[in-house]
Amino acid sequence: MRHVSCAVVSLLLTLLVPATVVAKGPADAYYGRGTTNVVWFLHISDLHIGSSQVEDPKQLATPHFEFALQQAIPVIDPSFVLASGDLCDGSQGVLPTVGQQQDEWDAYKGLYTKAGMKADFYFDLPGNHDAYGESNGLPHFLNNALQGQANGKPYVSWSVKVPDGEMLFFGLNSAGTGASPLSNPPGNFTDDELDYVEQTMAAHAGAQLVIMAGHHPLQGATNQDRVEKAFQAAKGGFYLHGHRHDYTEYLGGGDTIVVNEVGSLGKSDTDNVGVAVIDHNALVYRATSTSKPWPFVTITAPVSAKLRQGADNPYAYAVCKDRKDNPVRALVFSDKKVSSVTAQIGAGPVATMKSSAPDSPVYEAEVDTSALAAGNHDVTVTAKVGSEQATQTLSAKFVAGPCEALPVDPDPPSADGGAGAAGASGSGGSSGDGGIAGSAGASGKAGGGGAGTGGKAGSAGAAGKAGAGATTQADPQAPEDDGGCSCTTAPASGPGTAAWAAIFAALALRSRRARRTRAAR
Known part of the structure; x- marks a missing residue:
């Protein structure tokens, strides 16, 4: 199989594939034909690895996490996995919320390492149980969580690109810099991470969707207003969380943020494996259960006029x-x-x-x-x-009609063209280093990447599905060895010499591929 370089494929996706609709914001979700503007990911939360026999007599945490890693991921084949906090229990083997115990973190780290999780695919975030007993940052998270080790920060951003454009994701730290034992503090989004969010959004002003995740709900959290203002700047968006061990969908931020919470993976048997699908700019969220996971169906088009709890869906189209x-x-x-x-x-x-x-x-x-x-x-x-x-x-x-012609997606990339999108270098940093590889798109495998700015040459990205390739973008503070392709992309100010060369190469490649004419809306 012939592979095209990461940079060329990325430019094919972002510059050369003609999107039929220019979407910006969740209100621009639309009804269309085709699957190359469809992408999905897996969401789990509240793993509670290390829960004591007293509070978790069934000892569900470890087998349920193993199910997610070893069974759910192969079946669902997501673009990435999001684990939104309470990775460990913080119980010191006896009482929840007492404080951190290295044995719990060793067990958590051993499980995701054994499953082959990489920092460009598995995005883990801190929760309050990961912060108990910490008072000056979150050293246990930073030293043991996959993203903590990869980025040196308790927050991260990445992006996924489809023919319609870019979707920007943020994994937030809602646990602040620590929590007192035997407490249950509300969420705390720190100023430094929200500065980072605002800077990253400014650097990706053309992103069509903004999706954020944290452990806590937004309501009542420190800096809730700044998070909501960031969503307002993006014309609304989607927030995912855990914490309350409930499976709910509701509105926040003045009814401009659609919020989804998934049940606890470690302390529940039902509604604890979430699947989020973005279909032509519409985000659809449903959960299956570790107790009876398959078969599992989620309708992605047309979109529901109602959220699961009955509220009107503000971003539903007719x-x-x-x-x-x-x-x-x-x-x-x-x-x-x-x-x-x-x-x-x-x-x-x-x-x-x-x-x-x-x-x-x-x-x-x-x-x-x-x-x-x-x-x-x-x-x-x-x-x-x-x-x-x-x-x-x-x-x-x-x-009622008359009906316009529906927009139609471009064809998926062919198997011999290399379907994986390039990993972008991290934005918001001085050198833009630490970029990582995206997963493969339809039919293809992501090729091994060349070295990026400040990064080592990486291995192949994750296998993809019939849809667009995912482009992941690391936190700009990521260290050299990120475990994946460190392909670089053109800077935000415009393509340089190397980028123009890639564009011309991509144009030459594309000119050899005939595409049939498609109707536009």
Whole structure:
């Protein structure tokens, strides 16, 4: 298989692939055809490794974390994994919240190391249980967590690029600089990390979406207002957290932030493995359970008009009903071969859904909705795996025509073109060093990368799926050995000589690939 360099592939994705819609902000979510603007990731929280027998008689923490690493990741094949705090229990083997114990951290570190987690794929954040007994920073997190070791900071940013543009992610530290034993302090976002957030957002002003995660909910946290102002600057966005061991979806920040909380991985059996999907700028979030994980279905288009707890979805789009071929998309995850997947809208005909590519979990169908009345209608997807089945139903808004032509995604990268997007160098720092590799996109494997600014040559990125390749961006303070490709990209001020050379190389490559004409909205 022939691989194209990281830099060339990145430029192909960001400069040369024509997006059909220019999206900026969650309100620009849209209904489209195709899968190259679909990407998903895994969210876990509240692992509580080291929980004592007294508070956790079932001793779920370690086996559930092993399930996430060894079973959920291979089945879900996410672009990355987010672990939003309470990585360890901080109980010293007896009483929760007493303080840090190195044995707990050794166990946590051993589990993610054994599973082969790398800093460009596994983003772990601190929670209050990781801060108990600390008073001058979070040394146990920094010395043992994967991101703490890689970046030397308790916060990090990275990005994912699809043909429509860039999605900017922040993993925040809501645990402050420490917590007193036997306490339960509210969240504390530090000034230095929020300075970093604001600087990074300014450097990525063209990002189409901003997604942040922390351990605590925003409500009541120190510097809550600064976090919400950052979201306001991005025209709204999405926040993910844990802490309360609940599976909820609600609105924050004056109804401009859609918030999702996942159940505790270490102390619960249900709703504790979250999957977030971004489908044409719309973020959809559902959780499966360690007790019965598969099959698992999540509908990604059309988007639900309601959040899970019943509030109106402020970023839901309407679908023109007067089409005979309205697309329905869903992700179906199973550790066994999927027997069938069907879609139905309202009382209309049942349509067979087909996988978008061999071994892809993305299923699609075109459904005739022309006989529907305008209004909200149920969209139901059912997946069967042998004698088992899983079903999801949501309510989407349909409006009368005339209907415009739907935007259509560009084709996925071909297998011989190298599907992985380049890892970007860290922004916001003086030298922009510490960039890391993205995962592969459709059909391809990410090639091993050359050395970036201040970074060592890396190994191949994670395997990808039928969709866009993920471009990960490290915290600018990352050390040299980040464990992945350290490809550099053009500076924010504009492409230099090397970048222009890459552009011309990419143009030459693209000119050899014919693309069929597609309708635009």
